[in-house]
Amino acid sequence: MKEYSIGEVAKLFQISIRTLHHYDAIGLLIPTIRAESGYRFYTEQNLDSLKNILIYRALGISLQRIKVLLAQQPETQIDMLREQKRLVDEHIERLKKIQQQLEQTLSKGDLMMKKNEFSIIEGFDPDKYEQEVVASWGDTDAYKESSRRTKSYSKSDWQRCHQQRDDLNGEMVQLLRNGESAVGEQAINVAEKMRQHICTWYYQCSPAMHAQLAEMYVADDRFTDAYESLNPGLAAFVSQAIKNNLNRVN
Amino acid sequence: MKEYSIGEVAKLFQISIRTLHHYDAIGLLIPTIRAESGYRFYTEQNLDSLKNILIYRALGISLQRIKVLLAQQPETQIDMLREQKRLVDEHIERLKKIQQQLEQTLSKGDLMMKKNEFSIIEGFDPDKYEQEVVASWGDTDAYKESSRRTKSYSKSDWQRCHQQRDDLNGEMVQLLRNGESAVGEQAINVAEKMRQHICTWYYQCSPAMHAQLAEMYVADDRFTDAYESLNPGLAAFVSQAIKNNLNRVN
DNA sequence: ATTGACTCTGACGTTACGTTAGGCATTAAG
DNA sequence: CTTAATGCCTAACGTAACGTCAGAGTCAAT
Incomplete structure (x- = not known):
């Protein structure tokens, strides 16, 4: 298990050092090892990731989407x-x-x-993807990042995204029906998965931000209705779980 | 023969107005008609050009190359x-x-x-084209533009370019052998074509600049040798013709 | 201790436009 | 004939995926 310097990697894969710098900068491929000097060193695993990245790139997939894909x-x-x-x-x-x-x-x-x-x-226009997420939470930085990201999502990206969301909601419903506590281990775990779902698909969402969102789930009718229609009491349950996820972290 | 407003053209071809603005800006498709108001109006011919441009574009040809192609x-x-x-x-x-x-x-x-x-x-690297033109005429603006342009030339672009150059030289040789005058109509016409050759393939070359180049043809051994090897006296002949092309313009 | 190869972090350049922003022009409605 | 509602203009900054310096620190060898 050797580590490779950036120059070695560049030669191995026939790409430029700048490209590797770029992938590091955008968080697509962050070398595991960073010497004190600042030098980057890539592990075998890093090389595997890079291999896949280059394959996807060759297929014409954008780096943004590759990032999501690999996650x-x-x-x-x-x-x-x-x-x-x-x-x-x-x-x-x-x-x-x-x-x-x-x-x-x-x-x-x-x-x-x-x-x-x-x-x-x-008929040559690159597929126009629906701009769905009509984010109702104002004009924050998070919103900007979100809409920037979601721009590049394809129809099936959205399908996957919604599928995941629905699955998570389903888990919550199960817990609620099984009489589990909203502050219990399981509920909190799902809450954390919900947060990561947001991180993956929309924007960097800290537990604290997530808690704020949870506030909205019970305050905003549109959210409340959506949750309540799945199962009565779900809105409050989820909201509770999320806020407790924050407590656990701190 | 109707003219079309920029918006109409955009709808017809399913492209954005900005794209047309862009093509205008880079001189790829300059609408024939410009109203006093500044409004662009496109003729049927313009539409034909646009059609070809879009075809080439769909083939993945860069706008720079399309420009050369259409010329x-x-x-x-x-x-x-x-x-x-x-x-x-x-x-x-x-x-x-x-x-x-x-x-x-x-x-x-x-x-x-x-x-x-x-x-x-x-083996996925986009074709590396040879950097041939080792321009020996210093670090001027013209040189910069030239190397910027020639970067995107393919092997066959270079073939065409050199073919054209050789043809022009051939014409000059003919004139010289036929005993035509270097300041005569025909020689000057070829000189002008030589200038345009430079404009097309390398950089904007005014008659005045061209005349300066002509100076170099007789001063610099490398150029002189190249011309003289084609036909003794050719260097001076071409140089004369070019300088007289300047005189004609002024 | 010095040289040469390697690497680092900015930071600006590139292509083919997208996207406002601010301001006239033209056309349709009242 | 004035007022909207469009349509169009220029200018200028933003984007993706790097390329291309510049200036400076690091590493290995002499």
Whole structure:
């Protein structure tokens, strides 16, 4: 188990040192070891991560999305890969059409393509993703980061996100129905998972911020209604659990 | 023959107004008509250009290269398209390999690809183009622009560029051999074409700058040798013609 | 102890636009 | 004919994923 200097890594993977600096800066690949001198040293695990990062990058996935992807569970990763495969498929199809277009153009020696042939290009806009999260909590920094991040989410990203959220809510419902305490170990654990869900998908959310959010869950009708419709008393239960998660941390 | 407002064009082609502004700014597509109000109006011809621009763009060609491409003669354009087709082919091949990779990975359910399988990605560096033009004329603005531009030239761009240059030199040789005058109409016309060649491929070169260059053609051994090897007396002949092209302009 | 290779942190440059911001122009409605 | 409501203008900063210095500290070898 050797560690590699940044220059070695760069040569091994045929990338620039600057790229590694960049990945460090955006938190995509933070080398495990940092010497006192400031020198970065990469472990074998780091190299494995880098390998995957470069694969995803080669597939045209943005670094932002790669970050989310790598944070995901392996099974979810497979789902994402499956979708990515579909995207690559489509990309190939488009290119093939362009290829045909080029062949025709060349064989006819006619540089000007007719208007109807142009239709191939028209539907070329990169997928527009729905801007769902109509964050009702004002114009804070968190909101800015959130909307910046969520911009790049695809439809299936959202599906995964909502799936996770629903699962967590489901866990809470179970606990509530089983008569568990909102301040008990289990509830607090789920509360923590909820916080991490926010960190992963939206913005850096400290336990304290999360507690503030919890306040809103009981204060704001829209949230309360959503929770109560799942199970009466859930809003208060979740809110309690979250606030206690804060206490545990401190 | 109607003219279209910028908004109409944007809707027609499914692009943003900003994009059109941008293409105007970089001189890629300058609308023929500009109202006194400053409003842009696009003619049918403009739309044709735009159509081609978008096609090239869809092929992944940079705006810089598109600019050069469109400035080219139709036959040269066909050559470029042919090469472009090859590039798209390669791109498709690469994607197919990635596709296979993904399939394997998915079927094995193994997220970690082995090191030897990784080789697919390694040769992934975007083509490195030779930095040929070792411009010996110092560190001027022109040099900066030149090296900035030539960076994005592909091997075949360089071929075309040199082909054109050789052709122009050939024309000069013919004139010289035919006993034409270096200050005659024909020589001066070729001189002007030489200047435009520089404008197209390297940097904005005014007749005055060109004349300065001409000075160098006779002063600098390397240039002189190159010209003289084509035909004795050619260096002085070309130099004369260029300087007289300046006189004609003023 | 000094040289040369390696690395560090800024910080600005690049491409192809997106995104306001502030201000005229044009057109439709009253 | 005035007032909105659009449409368009320029200017200028923001974005992604790095490239490219510049100035300075670090490491290994001589």
